[in-house]
Amino acid sequence: MSKFAKFRLNYFVSDCEKDKDIMGSVVYCIHHKEGCKWSDQLRRLKGHLQTCKYDALPCTNHCGAQIARILMDDHVRYTCIERVIKCEYCNGEMKGEAAGEEHSRTCPVEPIHCEAKCGIKIPRRMLAKHKVTECSKRLVPCRHCGRQFVADTINSHTTSCPRFPLTCPNRCEIVTIAREDLEHHIKHACHSMLTSCSFKDVGCRFKGLRGKQMDTHMEEASQQHLTLMCSMVTKQQQQIVSMKKVINNLAVNQSGTLIWKISDVLEKLEEGRHKLCGDGLELISSPFYTSQFGYKLQASVFLNGNGSGENTHVSVYIKILPGEFDALLKWSFSHTVSFTLFDQSEKPCNIVESFVPDPSWENFQRPSTQPDSLGFGFPKFVSHETLLKKRQFIKDDTIFLRIKVDPSKIVAV
Ligand SMILES: [Zn+2]
Numbered sequence: 001m002s003k004f005a006k007f008r009l010n011y012f013v014s015d016c017e018k019d020k021d022i023m024g025s026v027v028y029c030i031h032h033k034e035g036c037k038w039s040d041q042l043r044r045l046k047g048h049l050q051t052c053k054y055d056a057l058p059c060t061n062h063c064g065a066q067i068a069r070i071l072m073d074d075h076v077r078y079t080c081i082e083r084v085i086k087c088e089y090c091n092g093e094m095k096g097e098a099a100g101e102e103h104s105r106t107c108p109v110e111p112i113h114c115e116a117k118c119g120i121k122i123p124r125r126m127l128a129k130h131k132v133t134e135c136s137k138r139l140v141p142c143r144h145c146g147r148q149f150v151a152d153t154i155n156s157h158t159t160s161c162p163r164f165p166l167t168c169p170n171r172c173e174i175v176t177i178a179r180e181d182l183e184h185h186i187k188h189a190c191h192s193m194l195t196s197c198s199f200k201d202v203g204c205r206f207k208g209l210r211g212k213q214m215d216t217h218m219e220e221a222s223q224q225h226l227t228l229m230c231s232m233v234t235k236q237q238q239q240i241v242s243m244k245k246v247i248n249n250l251a252v253n254q255s256g257t258l259i260w261k262i263s264d265v266l267e268k269l270e271e272g273r274h275k276l277c278g279d280g281l282e283l284i285s286s287p288f289y290t291s292q293f294g295y296k297l298q299a300s301v302f303l304n305g306n307g308s309g310e311n312t313h314v315s316v317y318i319k320i321l322p323g324e325f326d327a328l329l330k331w332s333f334s335h336t337v338s339f340t341l342f343d344q345s346e347k348p349c350n351i352v353e354s355f356v357p358d359p360s361w362e363n364f365q366r367p368s369t370q371p372d373s374l375g376f377g378f379p380k381f382v383s384h385e386t387l388l389k390k391r392q393f394i395k396d397d398t399i400f401l402r403i404k405v406d407p408s409k410i411v412a413v
Pocket residue numbers: 029030031032036037038048049052053054055
């Protein structure tokens with residue numbers, strides 16, 4: 001209806017005759033639908049619209065929107081993008097949403113959390129200073145070692161900082177000294193530290209101040225130091241000897257079986273032959289034990305024979321040497337002893353001789369420190385004929401002889 005009225009107003013604007021009639025007709029306000037109850041002659045409509053609370057006006061903030069007069073106040077205050085925005089923190093007033101948003105990001109008074117997560121909320125304008133001077137999570141250099149630490153851990157660092165200044169426990173002339181240097185200072189440099197004479201390990205008991213006092217001692221005690229050194233050397237010499245003995249014992253065969261390799265047989269045989277006047281050439285084995293704490297034995301061989309085998313046979317003997325554990329062993333020695341000469345051919349046929357010592361035999365009683373010279377054995381162990389011509393007892397000019405001592409009294413043949 002309102003639009004219709006407007007149309008008619010325009011249509012008949014120049015028709016003077018009918019103008020009066022129309023302008024006098026009663027119409028509703030063009031905002032009747034929105035709720036305006038105004039109704040009057042058409043000619044008064046224009047005047048009404050100047051005050052009609054439903055009529056739209058351009059926003060007084062100049063945001064460009066057309067707003068009904070009745071809504072203008074609300075619009076200007078709350079929804080207009082050009083409204084005045086008041087900051088709840090600083091009470092500052094900003095014109096327009098954009099400026100308000102900009103301010104909310106920068107308001108110097110708004111309390112905000114420190115980014116370092118120290119737990120503090122602080123006005124924005126104080127934050128920069130907080131981060132540098134107060135924040136418990138800021139990095140600060142240790143003033144002793146210069147390394148950077150988070151502020152709230154620096155106290156615990158101080159208790160271990162290698163450069164933290166300490167005082168010398170000897171109260172020497174050094175006022176303070178870095179923690180990491182203190183040990184060296186006490187050991188090597190502190191002049192208030194009583195130190196031991198460097199000959200302490202050989203028995204000098206002198207203690208004195210490093211420097212002059214120690215120098216004097218060194219001069220005065222040189223003779224004494226030399227004596228101490230001498231007796232230390234002697235003592236060590238004795239230790240070396242007894243250690244050698246232990247080592248030698250460890251290296252000694254303790255299996256009760258000796259495999260004896262004799263090389264250059266022909267040459268040795270020849271040598272024995274030319275010593276007809278003497279006892280012939282006796283070859284002596286390395287000593288061996290029947291067990292770790294057993295009897296100590298030694299074998300000997302006359303390649304050119306001895307006694308009844310002289311010049312015709314190889315003679316073999318075994319004798320008991322004074323051993324470490326003789327005092328604990330059973331006497332007389334009664335183990336079975338066997339001698340084996342190895343045939344080195346592919347299908348070997350070894351020569352074996354053995355015996356069980358008779359308890360009455362002298363040779364097998366507990367030996368004195370002077371072992372008996374020969375021992376017991378077989379003067380005619382193997383004939384030269386057999387040795388040189390039969391089978392392969394000699395190979396590469398070498399023979400192998402096994403001497404086995406067995407506590408079981410089984411005689412191998
Ligand atoms: Zn109206």
